[in-house]
Amino acid sequence: MTAVQTGIGNVGTIKPRRMAFDMSQLREKYFFRGNPILSTLMYALSASFPDGERFFIDSVRHYQKDIKDPVLLEQIRGFIGQEAHHARIHEDFNDRAQVLGMAMDKVQRRLKGRLDTGRRKLNPSQQLAVTAALEHITATLAQWTLENPEPGDDDNRQSPLREMLIWHAMEEIEHKAVAFDVYKTAVGNEKQRIAVARFIFRMFWIQMAISQLMLLWCDRKLPSLKDIREAWAFMWGERGFRRWAAPEFSKYLRPGFHPSDIDQSKLIERWHLNYPEVAALQVG
Ligand SMILES: [Fe+2]
Ligand SMILES: [Fe+2]
Structure with missing residues (x-):
């Protein structure tokens, strides 16, 4: 267990938790509110995790030898443990979605190709900035997931994703500053950090949309007008995710920003009390 001292307000631990999710709960292809746009958004996210998280691990591991601070070194170990486990769990979920008929293999192959291009064309410091x-x-x-959890009602029992995302979200907040602190210590180029982030923030939604279109196309699924309206409200409505997230993304672009400037500690301090049904799935 590792103490996290990220400066302002975030004190906790980086501890990989072994979880046992029941992937057979995923029985409906369009499990998320029965909406194909929102369901494929969840699939697109999940498809991006296994290879994405392996990319994260490799980019941090490259600089491990340059880090002398024992606290940060311990945090790197916690970060690698958590991300490796996330990748494995999302792989299981993606396999289950494939069995149901979603073209996860095609989407993952394309995303892996993008990441492999990044590995070839970007130098290690740029990869760490990514x-x-x-x-x-x-x-x-x-943060959004933990502040706006989907209700744990019978509808959401059709998929283990709600529990997976709550656990994943909590660990993402725990280790959110690790790659940043390694970059700051070993690279430190603020201009590059901001320029790369500007590009990544734009590309992220484009990549998600391409994955969603691929999944819908391969399933020959045309969303209804009602699906489109509901998805629009989810993203851009009054409490929509993307409307809320846009200024949150921008905070990162400010020179001198540090992840601990955003205090999210309250969301994870008592997670096992707030989500006992998720904590019950911990096996180690
Ligand atoms: Fe992760
Ligand atoms: Fe992460």
């Missing part, structure tokens, strides 16, 4: 920017996106997604 990771730090994507970690800000995941921490932002995590």
Whole structure:
């Protein structure tokens, strides 16, 4: 267990938790409110995790030898443990979605191709800047997930994703500053950090949309007008995710920003009390 001292307000631990989710609960292809746009958004996110998280691990591991601070070194170990486990769990979920008929293999193959291009064309410091920017996106997604959890009613029992996302979100907040602190210590180029993030924040939604279109196209599924309206409200409505997230993403672009400037500690301090049904799935 590792103490996290990220400066302002975030004190906790980076501790990989072994979880046992029942993937057979996923029985409906369009499990998320029965909406194909929202369901494929969840599939697109899940498809991006296994190879994305392996990219994160490799980009941080490259600089591990340059880090002397024992606290940060311990945090790196916690970060790697958590991300490796996230990747494995999302792989299981993606396999289950594939069995149901979603073209997860095609989407994952394309995303892996994009990441492999990144590995070839970007130098290690740029790859770490990509990771730090994507970690800000995941921490932002995590905050929204924990502040707006889907109700744990019978409808949501059709999928283990609600529990998976709550657990994943909590660990993303725990380790949100690790890649950033490694970048700050080993690279430190603020201009590059911001330029890379500006590009990544734009590309992220484009990549998600391409994955969604691929999944819908392969399933020959045309969303209804009602589906489109509901998805629009989810993203851009008064409490819509993207409307809320846009200024949260922008905070990262400010020179001198640090992830601990955004205090999310309240969301994870008592997670096992707030989500006992998720804590019950911990097996180690
Ligand atoms: Fe993760
Ligand atoms: Fe992460």
